[in-house]
Amino acid sequence: MTQNAQNTQITLVIGGTGKTGRRVAERLTALGRQVRIGSRSGEPAFDWNEPATWEPALEGVDRVYVTYYPDLAFPGAAEQVGDFAKVAVAKGARRLLLLSGRGEEAAGVAEDNLKASGADWTIVRSSFFAQNFSESFFLDPVLAGEITLPTGDAVEAFVDAEDIADVVVAALTDDKHIGKTYELSGPRLLSFSDVATELSKATGREIKYVSVTNEEYRAVLREHGLPEDFADLFTMILDGRNAHLVNGVEEALGRKPRDFADYAREAAATGVWNV
Template identity: 45%
Template sequence: MQNILILGGTGKTGRRVARHVGAAGRVAARATGFDLGEPAGWAPFLDGATAVYLVEPNLQAAARIPRFVTDAVAAGARRLVLLSAPRAGEPGHPLHAAEEAVRTAGVGWTILRPNWFAQNFSEGPWWPGIRDGVLALPAGAGRVPFVDAEDIAEVAASALTGDRHDGRIYELTGPRAVGFAEATGLIAQASGRKIDYVDVAPEAFVERQTAHGVPVAVARLLTGLLADLREGRGADLADGVERALGRPARRFEDFVAGTAWHRDLS
């Protein structure tokens, strides 16, 4: 019997992973009493877990994952799947140590490095702008191969429930790069509402975030990632979804068509 522990099990990918693995999954989230920042409380969640889906919601605290990996393997976990990020294999990246911990844990492992989520527009940090009709980001005319969280979750679930993905690192993107103006235009067309994309200066974006309570370090990290897009970085396509699942990645247009914008924007 598989017993799969899903960190962030109520989040964008975690709840989708939980749906894919069904009764084999157990959700570890604040809603179930789990706190990644409290190691003393990990043991009851790790008890009996044969596989673990690892998610770090706070890149400024990513040092927690290596310790959690050690405890998970000691508790009997034999498969680890890490939700990582592009370029996390490079020293200095916040998730580099997490990747190294997974790769050297002595058990089966898979690392997922998804590009920006398509769902950021519908249930993530860009949703307020979409809802209010103006999405303001420091991304310029940058283009992104947005990846659907459903694809990420399906790859994760496949890796958690079988061994054919062991030792693999999957770079996950959508099938084509989309600009933010085009993305908001597609959403506007689907929802029947006017939605504009506005490019803002990086420093202005940092100031706006910090004014809403975002820590300065986090605001600068996020702004830097978005500002990289305006320089043309982050637009490269990868075939990770197809290699893992044997089918093409879901198109951004399919994500837009499958989202209940009329309900959400009413």
């Protein structure tokens, strides 16, 4: 395929203003690829809960980066992903890459549904994002100096969203990744107490970790207007299913993943945690 032909293709990036989608869109644009942002504010708009928006968003699209909000573990998500994949393939967007989650049974159903569409697929299974502490629902607790979670002493292999974006872009732009499943993690396991220590070092102020019960955390979520189902996602940390490192970043890119400490230093330098 010629460079000109590649540059006329459109990649739909669902969730293109989110943590990974924004980075993927930026990288594809820098490579000279045409990008369409799939969001409710996009042109045309895309909404997972409004199937009538799917076909207009797929018009002229060759490939799709598929992310699902709030999470593939939520009820109905797997079915919506499968339905969307069928529509995408029918519209000519055969190349689909799904951002999935490590150890999530419901996410595995979504993966199977996407594959069943007949798409040329790649699956990227991710650990918890490091950027959740600077760009998402852990930001306010970090600013307040206290991270309250129902995770005890359990550990997680936090992965940098920059690494996720690099893997996704490599897979979307090189057909050698078709039919591959990459499991991504950072280079070491960290407890949330370890995370608080790293954030304290990066910010120069004390950030504490406070362990609570699942029910206590649900009350915190209700207080902040967030779905209580988010509490259930932490069962993946508590039961240890992801308490080991994987090498998907190295498999896809030929390099080691970035460490959480590097992420923390760079994030702190932006001033996002200044109080």
